[in-house]
Amino acid sequence: MNIVVCVKQVPDTTEVKVDPQNHTLVRQGIPAIVSPFDKNALEEALKLREKHGGKVTVISMGPNQADAALKECLSIGADDAVLISDAAFSGADTLATARTLAAAIRKLGKVDMILCGKQAIDGDTAQVGPELAEQLGIAVVTYVAKIEVDGNVVTIQREHEEGYMVLETKLPVLATVVKSINVPRLATIKGRMKANKTQIAVWTANDIDIDSSLIGLNGSPTRVHRVFAPPQRSQGEMIEGTTTRDTVNKLLGKLTDAKLI
Template sequence: MRIAVLIKQVPDSDEIKMDPDKGTMIREGSGNIVNPLDLNALQAALDVKKKCGADISVISMGPKQADIALREALALGADNAYLVSDRFFAGADSWATALALAVTIIKTGPYDIILAGEKATDGETGQVGPEIAAMLDIPCATYVSFMDIDDMFVTVKRTVEDGIETQRLYLPALITVLSDINDPAMPTLSGKKRARRSDISVISAADIDLSSEEVGLAGSPTRVVKIEHPKITRHTEFYCGKDIEHGIEHVMKVLKELAIL
């Protein structure tokens, strides 16, 4: 069995800066980590490998420094690593990102199953996984909190608003997972040593036959046209002593006006 795991390097900071002109994130100057839900996806792949054997390839799209995230995945037990990196990929929206990753999956595959985190902390759109599945014309399940592979099928449980939904999909399929699916393991010393020595294949736009107009900002049909930061304002009133009863009446009045009571 061959498994592809899509991982993303994201900023390890709440102080994210945005380029107001391009509407893209400024990643320089902040620490980076592997997107947490992608670690759950990798652990799901490792669990399959332990159960029935599998060859695991991790694929990431990003700048050259994203190889750090790939080496972390190799340290955890992945077998192969591919970095989709090219200056033409800069500023890609979810669609352009999905296109580059989908073509890379075709080039490095075929794979029996593709795993990814439900969303990334730096965008939280949850769009890339389903878009890749649509481009590859394969079944897709999102919000997955349980997965079991049996022969030609994968059975999943999806955590949705109304409860738990069970689906059975033909392979190959793409699955995006939630943190409920497992607890990611920590890398071992031997795994870190192996990861340090491992080669990472770098794939450019030319390698996957994509033109500069199809990828990056030029190939992105969506744009961030305006960035706003929420402003929190408060008007505080204190009641004490003889004013407490009046204060309670005022609070009750306000809650009723807000339809809370």
């Protein structure tokens, strides 16, 4: 099986800051990690490769420093990695991102399965996976908790709020996975050493067959109007009285004044 895993390098969620001028995430100087659900997708790809043979390729769209995320995936066990990086991709919304990833995946050749995390933890849109499947014209199943492959038939257990659905489809297919599907393995020292020596392939807009009007900011039908943190809530007031009845009467008085009762 030829499996592609789409990964995204994201800011560590405990360190997220927003630029007040252009309303974008500040990434410079902020610790970056592989989006956690993408690690579940990689783990599932490795398990499928171990069972059925084949190759696992990780692919990411992002700035040059995103090669660190791809090297981490290589150290965990991926066979190959491609970084799609070009200033022309800047400002892409989920649709423009899906178009770009689709063009790159077509260049890879025949692909049996594409795995993505259910969503990236910075945007939380959960849109790129399904949009990518639409661009490639293949089946898609979201919130996947289990995958079994028998020849060309794929049986998938899909998680939802009331339990699980069991679906059957055929290859090629794109699946977005949830955390419960597996426990991601850790990189080995040997894997890290090998990954650090690997030169990650970088593809620019000129390397993939795509209309320049469909990528980046120009190819994005949506725009971020404003990004902001909600105002900090004021602390509550401590009400004290000489007795319990006195305290309750003071509380009732304040609720009455505020027209809450």
